[in-house]
Amino acid sequence: MTENLAPLYTQHLAALRERADKALAAGGFDRLLIAAGRPLNKFLDDQDFPFVSNPHFRHWLPLTDAPGSWIVYAPGARPRLVFVQPRDYWHVVPAAPSGDWVEHFDIQVVRSAADAIAALPKDGRNAVIGPACPSIEGVEANNPQPVMDYLHWHRSYKTAYELALMREANRIGTRAHRAAEAAFRSGESEFGIHMAYLAAARQIDAELPYASIVGLNEHGAVLHYSHFDRQPPTAHRSFLIDAGASHAGYASDITRSYAATGADEFQALIESMDGAQRELASKVRAGQSYPELHIHAHHLVAGVLREHGIIRMGAEAAVAGGVTSAFFPHGLGHPIGLAVHDVAGFQESERGGSIPRPEGHPYLRMTRVLEPGMVVTIEPGLYFVDMLLEELRANPAAKDVDWARVDALRPYGGIRIEDDVVCTEGEPENLTRDAFAIL
Known part of the structure; x- marks a missing residue:
């Protein structure tokens, strides 16, 4: 440090x-x-x-x-x-x-x-x-x-000391993420990738802030995938890793998605989601409603789906009709600090109370307005979850879904990209991107 x-x-x-x-x-x-x-x-x-x-x-x-x-x-x-x-x-x-x-x-x-x-x-x-x-x-x-x-x-309001510890937790986590990507590129199993992650982080499972998610191919569509296949799949198509690190009791929470060499369509989809995630992270500013940012994320995901020919409707219709929820079924993120899902995400004031989630978004983990000192995760996702896609087929909007494109992308599982971002008095500080930039 x-x-x-x-x-x-x-x-x-x-x-x-x-x-x-x-x-x-x-x-x-x-x-x-x-x-x-x-x-x-x-x-x-x-x-x-x-x-x-x-x-x-x-x-x-x-x-x-x-x-x-x-x-x-x-x-x-x-x-x-x-x-x-x-x-x-x-x-x-x-x-x-x-x-x-x-x-x-x-x-x-x-x-x-x-x-x-x-x-x-x-x-x-x-x-x-x-x-x-x-x-x-x-x-x-x-x-x-x-x-x-x-x-x-x-x-909710981190001191300069806490932010210093969280920067280090992100540096440890990004170092381990680099090792995990290299293990994926070399053809390792999920278990082998996880071992490479632990070795690079120099932390054992019990020391990590949460159980790592290491999913190859279709397993990237299981939001909290907790199994580690010991044998590599026949083909490495894609890789999603959601894993953090700890430092002096503080957590980092980082997710990255990768496409195998030659999986150009899925790589293009990852790049579009990366652009959407960067835009969302740039809006972590004082006065920004987190629920409104979550709704904006749905509009951006709708744009990605349309850009890649997965849906044929506009963003407003896709969000209003619940189409984006089939592809992006979780919340935009959560507070982070001493706990991965830190406290007071819904709290109304220092005297308690609760701010409800927006209707139709039951898994959002924060409903407050952002203020300087808060640290939140920004983690939009786009997945091909069989159960949710089957439910979408019963939606009248299903006629505007290119199901052949969906079926072609199912074997890749899904995409999630997650950074830990500090709300400041001005430009947000992206702890995760800053760490990746120097490692």
Whole structure:
């Protein structure tokens, strides 16, 4: 990383303390207790699922492996970290906290999760943020709504420190995407491509922010394709990869689509969708309604479908008649940050409330107006999904679909192109395109 994180973290922590003060006042609480969380047990087993810490904990600290630990914060006092460093010869013990951030915390090291609970203050009114299951006697995770609403609303606005971490998450992800494309070009299986991705990212599956989607040929039409064929297909026609990376608890979410050499028609379709995606990303600006941008995406997809002879109707008719929804059945994107699908995408204000999705678009994951500091994904798609195409055949508009063209393109699955884009005071910052430009 090129950014100097120490001063950025100092500013970030000051912003979090100010937000916490106001959130506690809104709920009438004295103190904030934030649990890192504990690994969840596998049913009827003596093993745990991979540990994923509470995003509220990661918001304060760049610690992703501190199970059982807690942050204690009261207005006007230095934040305190109760850090669990167990005596354990079965597992790797978390290293002692280190880095520039430690100077801002009082750190108490304890030997067990029970010791951490015992070290927490029990007096006054504590706002406890953490998973409710399993609950902890004496410190139940109550996640009070006024506090959560305030914190989630303001988590939408990334600090300079957070943006620096997200730039690095995008650089890691794009490096791995380059390796995945090379593996596709060399004829690897989906499993082989995924292994190449992990090796280039230098992260294991459990460290990625979400399960990678690696789909060859028709598998690109399965929106959340989670299977990895171990054997290469007879022919490599196309490749869709939706995969991200993590850095200090922050996520990137990147999707790219490729055509095999000689698949000129599908390559031309990818290039048209890439142009549409770039136009949409350029509109991530203050004051832009995200739902309206999503509707605009449908109009652009309609233009691509018409340009390539897949439909014969105009964009307005294709959108109004539900034709574009058969080819583009998901939302334009979502907020991203500490979580891949980050919080407050529908929130009406810092006091809560919800902004409904536009009618006919049930899978849109954000309905807010864009403001500086927000980071969103822009991921239009165009797919040939058998189930949806069969439903489209029953639509009166089916007469304006060139079904021979559709059948010719079905073996290629689909296209999705996704970038992580920052809304600023002026031109948007495309974290993903910037990373691809230097790698």
